[in-house]
Amino acid sequence: METANNAWFGDRSDHKAIENELDFAPKFDESGLIPAIAQDAQSGEVLMVAYMNADALSDTLRRGEAVYWSRSRQVLWHKGATSGHVQEVVEILIDCDQDALILKVNQKGPGCCHVGHQTCFYRSVPFKDAITSQDQVITLNERYSEKSYDPKEVYK
Amino acid sequence: METANNAWFGDRSDHKAIENELDFAPKFDESGLIPAIAQDAQSGEVLMVAYMNADALSDTLRRGEAVYWSRSRQVLWHKGATSGHVQEVVEILIDCDQDALILKVNQKGPGCCHVGHQTCFYRSVPFKDAITSQDQVITLNERYSEKSYDPKEVYK
Numbered sequence: 001m002e003t004a005n006n007a008w009f010g011d012r013s014d015h016k017a018i019e020n021e022l023d024f025a026p027k028f029d030e031s032g033l034i035p036a037i038a039q040d041a042q043s044g045e046v047l048m049v050a051y052m053n054a055d056a057l058s059d060t061l062r063r064g065e066a067v068y069w070s071r072s073r074q075v076l077w078h079k080g081a082t083s084g085h086v087q088e089v090v091e092i093l094i095d096c097d098q099d100a101l102i103l104k105v106n107q108k109g110p111g112c113c114h115v116g117h118q119t120c121f122y123r124s125v126p127f128k129d130a131i132t133s134q135d136q137v138i139t140l141n142e143r144y145s146e147k148s149y150d151p152k153e154v155y156k
Numbered sequence: 157m158e159t160a161n162n163a164w165f166g167d168r169s170d171h172k173a174i175e176n177e178l179d180f181a182p183k184f185d186e187s188g189l190i191p192a193i194a195q196d197a198q199s200g201e202v203l204m205v206a207y208m209n210a211d212a213l214s215d216t217l218r219r220g221e222a223v224y225w226s227r228s229r230q231v232l233w234h235k236g237a238t239s240g241h242v243q244e245v246v247e248i249l250i251d252c253d254q255d256a257l258i259l260k261v262n263q264k265g266p267g268c269c270h271v272g273h274q275t276c277f278y279r280s281v282p283f284k285d286a287i288t289s290q291d292q293v294i295t296l297n298e299r300y301s302e303k304s305y306d307p308k309e310v311y312k
Contacts, residue, residue, distance in 0.1 A: 010293040019271050024281055024294035035191055037202060044200025046249075049191060049256035061283040061294075093202075093277035094296065096269055100205035102277055113252055115175050121249035121258055125180055127217040137166040138180035138217075140250065 004054035008061065012098075019096045027099035028054060033069060034101060036060075038079075038112065040119075041090040041104040047112040048120040050079075052101070064089045066103055083154045085109035109149070116147035160210035164217070168254075175252045183255035184210060189225060190257060192216075194235075194268065196275075197246040197260040203268040204276040206235075208257070220245045222259055239310045241265035265305070272303035 010023035018025050026034050033051040040047055050068040052060065056076055059067035063078075066087035070077040080086030087105035094101055111118040123140040131138060166179035174181050182190050189207040196203055206224040208216065212232055215223035219234075222243035226233040236242030243261035250257055267274040279296040287294060 005290065007291045008287070008294045022279070022296040022298070024296050035205060037193060037205070039202060046193060046195060046202070046258050049193070049251060061281070061287065064284045089283060092281040092283055093299075094279055094281055095205060095276040096271050096273075096278070100276075101281070102202050115252050117252075120251040120256075122252070123178065123250055125217070125248040125250055125257070127245060127248055128220045131164070131217065134161065135163045138164045140178040140180050142178070143249075 004058040005062075006054065008058065009054065015097075018098050024094070025098050026057065026094065026101070027097065029099075033071070034099060036066070036068065036101040036103055038066060038087055038103045038105050038107075041106055045119055046121060047087075047105070047107060047118070050077075057101075060089065060103070061092075066105060079112075080108060083109065083114075085112060085154075087112070111148040114151055116149055116151040117144060118148045160214040161218075162210065164214065165210065171253075174254050180250070181254050182213065182250065182257070183253065185255075189227075190255060192222070192224065192257040192259055194222060194243055194259045194261050194263075197262055201275055202277060203243075203261070203263060203274070206233075213257075216245065216259070217248075222261060235268075236264060239265065239270075241268060241310075243268070265310075267304040270307055272305055272307040273300060274304045 010025035012025045028034050032053045036052050037049050038047040053069040056067045056069045066079045068077045086108045089103050089105055091104040113120040122143050124143055166181035168174055168181045184190050188209045192208050193205050194203045209225040212223045212225045222235045224233045242264045245259055245261055247260040269276040278299050280299055
C-alpha cells in the first residue's frame with residue numbers, strides 16, 4: 001500500500017468554503033477517520049459502512065477500488081483481498097461539511113458482508129406500533145430468508 | 157423530548173449473537189453516538205449522514221420521524237423542526253455489528269440539506285485518471301446545476 005497524498009486534501013479553516021466551494025477538504029476525526037458508505041451502484045442498496053484514514057482514502061482514489069481502515073485489526077483493508085469480493089468504485093460523493101463519503105460501487109462476488117449476506121444491513125428495526133413491548137429488548141426482523149453465500153467457504 | 161428507553165437496547169457482550177441473533181443491541185461509540193444514514197425511501201438516494209445518541213434513537217423509534225443528536229449544537233435535533241423538512245421514517249435497518257443505522261425516509265419539503273440541496277451529497281470526488289494533478293488539492297465536481305430551494309428563505 002502506498003501512503004497518503006496529503007497534497008490532495010485542502011485545509012479546513014474556512015467553513016463556508018468547505019460547504020460552497022470545490023476544494024476537496026475531507027474531515028478526519030480525532031481518530032484520523034472519515035466514514036465511507038458503500039452503496040451498490042446499480043440497485044442503490046447500501047452495502048456497508050466503513051472508515052477510511054488518509055492512506056485508505058488516497059489508495060481508494062488511486063486504485064478505483066475500495067480501501068478502508070480496519071478499526072478492529074488496525075490495518076489498511078483492501079476490501080476483497082481475502083474474499084475476492086472487491087468493490088469497484090463507480091462514483092465517490094462527499095457531503096456538505098465534507099465529513100462523510102459515499103462510494104457507489106460494483107460489488108464483485110455474491111455479497112459484501114462477512115456474515116454471508118449481500119449487504120451488511122440484513123436486519124430491520126421495528127418502530128412505533130411495531131414495537132410490541134415497551135420494557136423489553138426490541139426484536140429485529142430478518143430481511144432475507146437465506147444467506148447469499150457461505151462465509152465458511154470464503155473465509156477459510 | 158423524552159429520554160432513552162434503555163430497556164429497548166440489548167447488551168453487547170456476545171459478539172456472535174450481535175451478528176447472528178435478533179436482539180437489538182446498538183453500539184454507541186465513546187461519545188455515546190451511532191451513525192445514522194438517511195436514504196430516500198423512493199429514489200434510494202442517500203440524503204445525509206448524522207448521529208444519534210440513545211435519546212435520539214429512542215425518540216426516532218417512538219415518533220417515526222428522524223431525531224438526531226447535533227454534534228455542533230450539542231442538542232437533540234428533531235430534523236425539520238425549523239425548516240419543516242421532516243423525515244418520515246419508512247424503514248430502519250441495522251448492520252452486522254450493529255454500529256450503523258439506515259433510515260429509509262420520506263423527505264418532506266424540497267430538500268434535506270441546509271445548503272439548499274435535496275441531498276447533502278451534492279458534490280463528487282474525481283478519482284484515478286480524473287485526478288488532473290498529483291500535487292494539488294483535488295477539485296470536486298458539482299452534481300446539480302442549481303439548488304432545490306433557497307436556504308435563506310427557510311432558515312431566517
